[in-house]
Amino acid sequence: MNFFLTIVLDGLIQASWLFIVALGLTLVFGVLKILNIAHGSFYALGAYIAATAVTMVAARGLPPAIGFVAMLLSVALIASAVGLLLERGLLKMFYGRDEVVLLLVTYAVFLILEDVTKLIWGVNPIYATQPYELFGNLEFAGLYYVGYDLVLIPISAVIGFAIWFGLNRTVIGKIVLAVIHNEEMSVSMGVRVNRVYAIAFAFGVLLAALAGALTAPKISMQPGLSSDVIILSFAIVVIGGLGSIEGAAVGAILVGLARAASVHLMPQAELFVIYLIMAAVLMFRPEGLFKRETARRI
Amino acid sequence: MKKDLHPLVMIALVAAATLFGRALPTWTLSLATVAASNALIALGIVVLARTGNVSFGQGLFFAAGGYGVALIANAWGLTDAVTQVVIGAACGGLLGLVIGPLIARYSGIFFGMLTLALSMVFYGALVKSTMLGGSDGFNVGRPTLFGMSFTDPREADFMLYAVSVIVTGFAGIGATILFRSEFGLASLAVRENNLRAEYLGISANRVISINFLIAAIFAGASGAFALMAQRHIDPQFAYWTTSGEFVFIAVLAGNQSVAAVFVASMALELVRSFSNLYLPNTWQLVLGVFLLGVILFLPRGIGSLWISKRHGRSTSKAALAIEEGAAQ
Numbered sequence: 001m002n003f004f005l006t007i008v009l010d011g012l013i014q015a016s017w018l019f020i021v022a023l024g025l026t027l028v029f030g031v032l033k034i035l036n037i038a039h040g041s042f043y044a045l046g047a048y049i050a051a052t053a054v055t056m057v058a059a060r061g062l063p064p065a066i067g068f069v070a071m072l073l074s075v076a077l078i079a080s081a082v083g084l085l086l087e088r089g090l091l092k093m094f095y096g097r098d099e100v101v102l103l104l105v106t107y108a109v110f111l112i113l114e115d116v117t118k119l120i121w122g123v124n125p126i127y128a129t130q131p132y133e134l135f136g137n138l139e140f141a142g143l144y145y146v147g148y149d150l151v152l153i154p155i156s157a158v159i160g161f162a163i164w165f166g167l168n169r170t171v172i173g174k175i176v177l178a179v180i181h182n183e184e185m186s187v188s189m190g191v192r193v194n195r196v197y198a199i200a201f202a203f204g205v206l207l208a209a210l211a212g213a214l215t216a217p218k219i220s221m222q223p224g225l226s227s228d229v230i231i232l233s234f235a236i237v238v239i240g241g242l243g244s245i246e247g248a249a250v251g252a253i254l255v256g257l258a259r260a261a262s263v264h265l266m267p268q269a270e271l272f273v274i275y276l277i278m279a280a281v282l283m284f285r286p287e288g289l290f291k292r293e294t295a296r297r298i
Numbered sequence: 299m300k301k302d303l304h305p306l307v308m309i310a311l312v313a314a315a316t317l318f319g320r321a322l323p324t325w326t327l328s329l330a331t332v333a334a335s336n337a338l339i340a341l342g343i344v345v346l347a348r349t350g351n352v353s354f355g356q357g358l359f360f361a362a363g364g365y366g367v368a369l370i371a372n373a374w375g376l377t378d379a380v381t382q383v384v385i386g387a388a389c390g391g392l393l394g395l396v397i398g399p400l401i402a403r404y405s406g407i408f409f410g411m412l413t414l415a416l417s418m419v420f421y422g423a424l425v426k427s428t429m430l431g432g433s434d435g436f437n438v439g440r441p442t443l444f445g446m447s448f449t450d451p452r453e454a455d456f457m458l459y460a461v462s463v464i465v466t467g468f469a470g471i472g473a474t475i476l477f478r479s480e481f482g483l484a485s486l487a488v489r490e491n492n493l494r495a496e497y498l499g500i501s502a503n504r505v506i507s508i509n510f511l512i513a514a515i516f517a518g519a520s521g522a523f524a525l526m527a528q529r530h531i532d533p534q535f536a537y538w539t540t541s542g543e544f545v546f547i548a549v550l551a552g553n554q555s556v557a558a559v560f561v562a563s564m565a566l567e568l569v570r571s572f573s574n575l576y577l578p579n580t581w582q583l584v585l586g587v588f589l590l591g592v593i594l595f596l597p598r599g600i601g602s603l604w605i606s607k608r609h610g611r612s613t614s615k616a617a618l619a620i621e622e623g624a625a626q
Contacts, residue, residue: 035407037542093594099407100352104549105593107542111586118579227539231418238411271422278415282408283400 006143007260013149015256016156017211021229022236022248023163024207030180030243031200033099034091037106040230041113042205045082046075046212047221048121051128054216058130068131075213076206083205087198095197110226118223125220132217152214159207164245176200180243231271235278241288250289305471312467316460327455328527329567334462335523337563338469340547342513342520345473347553348482349506350489351405355413356544358397358420359390359514361535363521365430368438368531379441379461383522390518391511398510402503405492417536424533433533441526462523469516470556476512477556485509517544546585550592552599562600 025039050071057067086109094105135147167173178186179196187193219225236255240247255274262273281289322330339356346353366389367382376382401412425433443457476482485505487495492502525531534540543566550562569588573581596602 035411090590097593097597100410101549101593101597103407103410104545105590107546108586108589108593111582111589115580115583115586231538234411235415238415242407270426272419272426273422275415275419275422279412279419282404282412282415 002143003264007264008257009143009145009150010263011253011257011260012153013256014259015252016152017215018232018236018256019156019249019252020159020211020214021208021233022240022252023160023245024204024211025233026237026240026243026245026248027163027207028201028204029237031176032091032197034102034106035099035234035242036204037103037230038109038113039106039204039208039233040226040228041110041117042079042082042208043212043229043233044117044221044226045113046079046209047216047219047225048117048126048212049075049078049209050213050216051126051221052121054128054130064130064134068134071128071131071213071216072210075209079206079209080202082209083202084198086205087201091201092194092197110230114223114226117226121221123223125222127220128216130217148217155214159210160245160249167245232274235274238278238288239281241290244288244290247288247290305475308467308471308474312464312471315467316463322459324452324455325571327459329571330564331455331459331462331523331527333564333567334459334466334560335520335527336544336547336567337560338462338466338523339517339520339544340551340563341466341469341473341556341559342516343544343548344551344553344556344559345476345516346506346509346513347548348477348485348489349502349509350492351409351506351510352545352548353413353510353513354410354538354541354545355415355417356513356517357536357538357541358413358417359393359517360521360524360540360544361417361420361424361531361533362393363387363390363518364525364531364535365389365424365521366518367522367525368436369430371438372436377440377442379443379457379526382441382526383461383465383519386522386525387515387519390521391515393518394511394514398507398514399503402506402510414538414541417541418538421533421536421538424536431532437530438525440529458523458526465519465523466560469519470560474556481505481508546589549589550600552596552601554598555601555604558599558601565600 021039021043024042025036028034028036028039053071053074054064054067057070058064090109091102091105094102132146132148135151138145138147138150165173167177175186175191176196176199178189179191179193183193186196232255236251237248238251239254240249240251254277258273258277259270262270266273339360343353343356363386367386370376370385371382376385397416401409401416404412424430430436440454441458443461484495484500487498487500488502488505495505496502521535524535547559547563547566550566551558566585569584570581573584577584592599
């Protein structure tokens with residue numbers, strides 16, 4: 001029983017940050033119809049920026065709580081700026097081209113960002129562990145957990161709810177939904193689709209970077225981080241259905257649990273299991289678990 | 299209709315390219331070998347892309363070919379280069395035969411994602427299989443040719459170059475004939491609109507499956523070349539960035555000309571080795587900028603540089619109409 005609980009808790013901790021990353025990916029796909037390969041790079045960017053912020057704060061002898069706040073603020077600022085810049089400066093030029101072409105554009109961005117992070121932060125592992133002790137250790141059903149890990153679960157739940165609320169209960173959200181459902185009609189109703197695109201993309205980048213910042217204290221930052229994360233978040237959004245928030249949540253929980261279960265039961269099958277689930281979902285429900293069926297155009 | 303090169307002329311071109319290898323310095327020779335081998339797999343992607351589907355998981359067949367050849371070579375001491383290529387192609391082809399019909403139902407982004415997922419399943423399995431050396435992989439011996447073994451590295455390099463150029467060249471000739479055939483044109487029809495193609499009595503699934511099989515065979519053979527060139531294999535063969543690079547070559551080439559695939563592959567290798575030399579830490583950055591530039595300024599690939607010039611307005615108009623059809 002205890003063993004089972006361990007798997008569930010570990011899975012939920014994994015799922016919490018994966019959900020935030022996948023949320024950004026699915027939002028960008030929903031609005032811009034771009035499957036963003038560079039999404040993992042934004043995660044890595046967030047993690048690296050967070051590490052810099054945390055180290056700078058720690059070097060001045062300030063408490064880790066300030067480091068935690070500083071890392072979130074700096075990541076939010078830089079990521080939104082990078083997102084806006086990329087969308088306005090680069091992606092805009094490729095709108096109207098084939099989905100696969102846009103995919104390759106983001107692949108190019110991925111390649112570029114990969115080297116840019118290496119140039120700025122080098123290739124050696126970087127750590128930012130100070131905020132990790134912030135919430136102490138907790139005993140839960142006879143097991144010890146790092147408080148920081150458990151705090152991630154409510155944080156991601158709040159972020160998920162905020163986005164759901166923002167999309168479904170506010171005017172701006174309704175406009176974004178309108179663009180998702182029918183772009184042409186939204187344009188004719190006077191929606192400034194360009195602006196929605198820019199905001200949605202920047203928001204997607206922000207979410208990825210935020211997830212990177214939140215996990216930065218837990219991990220070591222080194223090259224290859226981005227390609228690992230994008231592979232996981234791809235699986236999540238494809239399992240849940242591209243463009244669906246509920247899907248991202250369910251997908252993240254499934255992937256988180258599958259990862260935790262395989263780590264505890266069969267460590268050799270980690271990546272294998274996730275992609276097996278993804279392949280199975282695609283085989284039987286290619287639109288994902290939560291995507292509405294759309295009419296086929298003849 | 300354009301005036302086509304006669305197949306015999308193309309064979310002469312391949313022979314000329316092979317003999318040209320004698321004049322090349324050693325570093326260009328191995329570069330050209332890699333370029334030819336990559337061109338083969340990219341050619342498969344182009345063949346498949348003519349049905350409107352882009353595979354982001356060719357690494358699966360690449361690795362299957364490589365591992366198949368490596369295992370057989372180590373188990374039975376089979377080192378003949380040509381046999382190894384045949385084995386690689388067979389391994390890729392067998393896998394393609396199984397997977398093709400299963401995923402022919404999907405299109406666009408789902409097709410890409412599914413191929414990616416399958417290659418990553420394979421990667422995950424390879425990394426964790428201790429029998430196959432896990433993430434480190436294992437080594438294989440030097441290839442031979444028709445019972446001759448090459449101790450002089452220069453001779454060995456030329457042998458590999460010759461075999462890869464000849465095989466890739468013949469694959470290119472085959473692809474050219476295929477593109478002009480009824481089946482090749484049916485593939486384009488499927489890309490434009492698979493439902494309309496079905497109304498005309500073409501089975502879209504069958505067309506996609508067969509093209510997929512061809513792409514898988516090319517990828518398997520290419521995996522055999524990569525193995526012979528490196529004499530080492532590891533799961534990186536199946537990783538998604540490996541597949542991404544092949545798609546990169548295919549996009550660079552565009553789908554108008556088979557020759558463009560070779561030019562694109564060579565261009566990529568040159569860019570890579572030069573930026574490796576002069577900008578050792580930023581070759582991915584250079585590659586990314588290069589890719590963006592091609593997508594932006596040569597939307598129909600390197601091939602459009604000479605194809606539109608040679609055939610005047612009529613074909614470029616037709617190609618444009620095809621592009622529009624695909625976009626809708």
